[in-house]
Amino acid sequence: MSARVHSQRRGWAGVFWLLLGLLVFVAVSVYAESANPALRRIFSLRDYNTRVVMGGTGLLGVACGVIGTFMVLRKKALLGDAISHATLPGIAIAFLVMVAAGGTGKYLPGLLIGAAVAGVVGMGTIILIRHHTRLPEDAILGIVLSIFFGAGVAILGVIQKMSTASAAGLETFIYGKTASMLAADGQRIAWAAFILIGVSLLLFKEFRAVCFDSGFTRAQGWPVRTLDAVMMGMVVTATVIGLQAVGLILVIALLIIPPSAARFWTEELRVLVWLAAGMGAFSGVVGSGLSAAFPDLPAGGVIVLVAASVFIVSLLFGRSRGLIFRAMARYRLEQRITRQNALRALFEASEHMPAGQPVTETALREIRYWRGMQLRRALNRLVRGDLVTRVPDGWRLTPDGQEEAQRMVRNHRLWELYLIHHAAVAPSHVDRDADLIEHVLGHDMVKELEALLAAATPEPPVPVSPHPIAPAAGKGRV
Amino acid sequence: MILPWKMSGLPAGPEHSPYAPVSIHDVTVAYQRKPVLWDVDLDLPEGKLVGVIGPNGAGKSTLIKAILGLVPTASGEVKFYGGTLRKHRALVGYVPQRESVDWDFPVSALDVVAMGLYRRIGWFRRIRRAHYEEAMKALARVGMDSLALRQISQLSGGQQQRVFIARALLQDAQIYFMDEPLVGVDAATEQVIIALLRELRDAGRTVVVVHHDLQSVAEYFDHVIMLNTRVVAAGPTSEAFTQENLLKTYGGRLTLLDEAAHAVARAVHR
Numbered sequence: 001m002s003a004r005v006h007s008q009r010r011g012w013a014g015v016f017w018l019l020l021g022l023l024v025f026v027a028v029s030v031y032a033e034s035a036n037p038a039l040r041r042i043f044s045l046r047d048y049n050t051r052v053v054m055g056g057t058g059l060l061g062v063a064c065g066v067i068g069t070f071m072v073l074r075k076k077a078l079l080g081d082a083i084s085h086a087t088l089p090g091i092a093i094a095f096l097v098m099v100a101a102g103g104t105g106k107y108l109p110g111l112l113i114g115a116a117v118a119g120v121v122g123m124g125t126i127i128l129i130r131h132h133t134r135l136p137e138d139a140i141l142g143i144v145l146s147i148f149f150g151a152g153v154a155i156l157g158v159i160q161k162m163s164t165a166s167a168a169g170l171e172t173f174i175y176g177k178t179a180s181m182l183a184a185d186g187q188r189i190a191w192a193a194f195i196l197i198g199v200s201l202l203l204f205k206e207f208r209a210v211c212f213d214s215g216f217t218r219a220q221g222w223p224v225r226t227l228d229a230v231m232m233g234m235v236v237t238a239t240v241i242g243l244q245a246v247g248l249i250l251v252i253a254l255l256i257i258p259p260s261a262a263r264f265w266t267e268e269l270r271v272l273v274w275l276a277a278g279m280g281a282f283s284g285v286v287g288s289g290l291s292a293a294f295p296d297l298p299a300g301g302v303i304v305l306v307a308a309s310v311f312i313v314s315l316l317f318g319r320s321r322g323l324i325f326r327a328m329a330r331y332r333l334e335q336r337i338t339r340q341n342a343l344r345a346l347f348e349a350s351e352h353m354p355a356g357q358p359v360t361e362t363a364l365r366e367i368r369y370w371r372g373m374q375l376r377r378a379l380n381r382l383v384r385g386d387l388v389t390r391v392p393d394g395w396r397l398t399p400d401g402q403e404e405a406q407r408m409v410r411n412h413r414l415w416e417l418y419l420i421h422h423a424a425v426a427p428s429h430v431d432r433d434a435d436l437i438e439h440v441l442g443h444d445m446v447k448e449l450e451a452l453l454a455a456a457t458p459e460p461p462v463p464v465s466p467h468p469i470a471p472a473a474g475k476g477r478v
Numbered sequence: 479m480i481l482p483w484k485m486s487g488l489p490a491g492p493e494h495s496p497y498a499p500v501s502i503h504d505v506t507v508a509y510q511r512k513p514v515l516w517d518v519d520l521d522l523p524e525g526k527l528v529g530v531i532g533p534n535g536a537g538k539s540t541l542i543k544a545i546l547g548l549v550p551t552a553s554g555e556v557k558f559y560g561g562t563l564r565k566h567r568a569l570v571g572y573v574p575q576r577e578s579v580d581w582d583f584p585v586s587a588l589d590v591v592a593m594g595l596y597r598r599i600g601w602f603r604r605i606r607r608a609h610y611e612e613a614m615k616a617l618a619r620v621g622m623d624s625l626a627l628r629q630i631s632q633l634s635g636g637q638q639q640r641v642f643i644a645r646a647l648l649q650d651a652q653i654y655f656m657d658e659p660l661v662g663v664d665a666a667t668e669q670v671i672i673a674l675l676r677e678l679r680d681a682g683r684t685v686v687v688v689h690h691d692l693q694s695v696a697e698y699f700d701h702v703i704m705l706n707t708r709v710v711a712a713g714p715t716s717e718a719f720t721q722e723n724l725l726k727t728y729g730g731r732l733t734l735l736d737e738a739a740h741a742v743a744r745a746v747h748r
Contacts, residue, residue: 213579219546219572220597267629
């Protein structure tokens with residue numbers, strides 16, 4: 001089970017890094033305490049209102065991170081975007097209805113119910129169009145998104161012309177404004193977040209199966225459509241509770257960015273979900289805090305920018321898929337391959353020479369192609385590793401190097417034999433394939449090959465190369 | 479009137495056996511306006527390895543998906559032991575095409591295999607240690623236990639296919655449907671999979687396999703269903719897998735005809 005332990009450790013390392021980031025953040029804000037009175041007031045959480053706002057957006061981030069992970073893995077990210085835009089006409093119509101009923105129209109739960117209804121209607125419209133036409137999915141999403149949003153903007157325009165009602169503030173739903181959040185709003189977000197997280201945990205196994213292989217899951221008898229509907233219903237819920245804080249244009253960012261950023265750190269779904277939740281919380285808390293400290297900054301934009309910085313850090317430094325990590329892994333692999341190629345070439349060249357005679361670079365270049373300084377650099381590294389020594393007229397394997405090279409050549413030739421005998425590969429193409437695979441050949445595989453090829457292998461430890469190692473063979477390779 | 483596609487092979491036409499594991503009654507499937515399967519009407523035999531062959535676009539995958547209720551049928555019905563699919567769902571195992579899923583998904587081989595138990599585990603329940611142990615055993619049967627905890631994108635095509643087969647083994651089904659399990663796999667994997675399919679068959683299970691390689695049809699399958707939108711022929715391989723039926727199934731596709739001729743020659747020599 002060591003591999004599991006390993007991969008989990010790597011995943012939890014992501015959590016560790018995130019905590020480290022939070023720590024750095026706290027340190028910075030402690031510094032800021034002496035520097036900026038506004039920041040000090042906000043991040044010391046002395047204000048009751050600030051606590052409500054930051055707690056609310058933090059929980060919103062957790063909920064969005066969790067359900068967003070499943071949404072992204074189900075490849076429904078753009079559907080989420082369409083749904084959030086589709087909420088606008090719902091808000092506007094709910095306002096009109098409430099004014100007509102004699103109220104001020106500013107009753108928030110009423111507006112949010114309108115938003116949720118419109119979001120569901122938008123999703124239903126998408127499903128209907130998809131079912132009855134052959135339009136491509138992205139076109140359908142674009143159509144529904146723009147029509148609903150356009151309708152919302154138009155109705156808002158009408159409302160603003162009406163003299164009876166004061167519609168000031170409705171447009172905050174587009175860009176988000178945390179300053180207006182009250183304790184009741186924070187409580188609503190908290191309840192919704194707990195429900196979303198609870199349902200995600202309860203249906204974790206089911207969601208994982210649907211996201212990975214919906215066909216198999218359906219064939220097993222699971223109601224895939226219902227599970228999808230539950231998932232999308234959760235996306236609508238997260239969107240609606242996020243409207244006030246982040247705004248309907250940007251709430252999608254909280255659903256998509258944290259899971260995508262978390263993916264750079266881990267290969268395990270369970271870790272991915274919690275990491276996305278943590279990143280969402282971080283974005284919400286820090287973003288809304290900054291926006292509260294500088295009231296000119298709209299909360300939605302700041303929260304997204306914080307999420308974006310988390311994303312960029314992950315993209316670069318992610319321990320599993322980050323750019324730097326991958327570049328380093330690739331560089332190490334290339335180093336290992338050239339090093340092994342050099343050892344093998346030395347061995348193969350000396351095989352056909354009287355014992356003890358050094359191998360010249362010319363001879364090595366006849367055996368295989370080397371880019372520019374590649375050969376010299378590889379040889380120098382081998383010298384540093386005490387596998388090769390430099391002698392006046394060439395290079396020579398040390399006893400350690402001889403042993404290592406022999407083992408490698410053996411693997412390589414076993415692999416060649418395997419390909420020739422067990423796979424339909426023409427022998428002339430084998431060397432190249434073997435070069436690539438040899439470097440990932442583990443101990444277990446070698447064991448398996450030995451067993452498979454025991455009959456075909458002559459007793460001396462290194463079987464004879466199945467193709468001529470003449471200079472001509474080198475030219476044949478692409 | 480005797481319809482040409484009901485002439486050969488399995489007991490077809492109106493006389494369906496109530497004991498057949500699967501009987502397909504005049505199933506027609508249409509995507510949009512274009513029918514892809516016409517009036518398929520046959521029984522699948524119990525305890526046999528059944529190959530489904532036919533050219534690209536002949537409806538091989540669609541047939542399996544229609545049987546499993548994954549695509550809507552325009553007409554017709556599929557019965558499992560005379561009952562409905564809903565009633566006998568636990569008896570049915572499925573291996574989808576390998577390309578149908580995203581192999582970059584953040585799960586390990588073991589996680590995927592354990593999905594074969596989800597039906598038995600049931601709603602809301604967690605996967606327990608005993609389940610994972612069972613999944614490990616299934617992985618060992620396909621020779622993959624040492625790679626159980628690898629993320630699935632790090633597996634080769636053949637290894638990914640073995641994971642799918644292991645997942646199906648855990649379903650412990652009576653009837654298996656496998657969509658091209660031998661496409662794009664290495665020779666060693668092909669041998670492992672074929673050995674397992676034979677093991678299942680010898681244990682009395684019915685295994686239906688969509689297959690593309692005509693060369694190996696006679697070697698691998700007891701029964702064959704030759705499909706080109708309609709069923710051209712169905713029956714024991716020795717009777718149905720003839721040059722004439724191959725020509726009818728693959729008609730006009732010249733490159734394939736050569737292959738067909740070879741395949742028949744080999745079948746005759748066995």
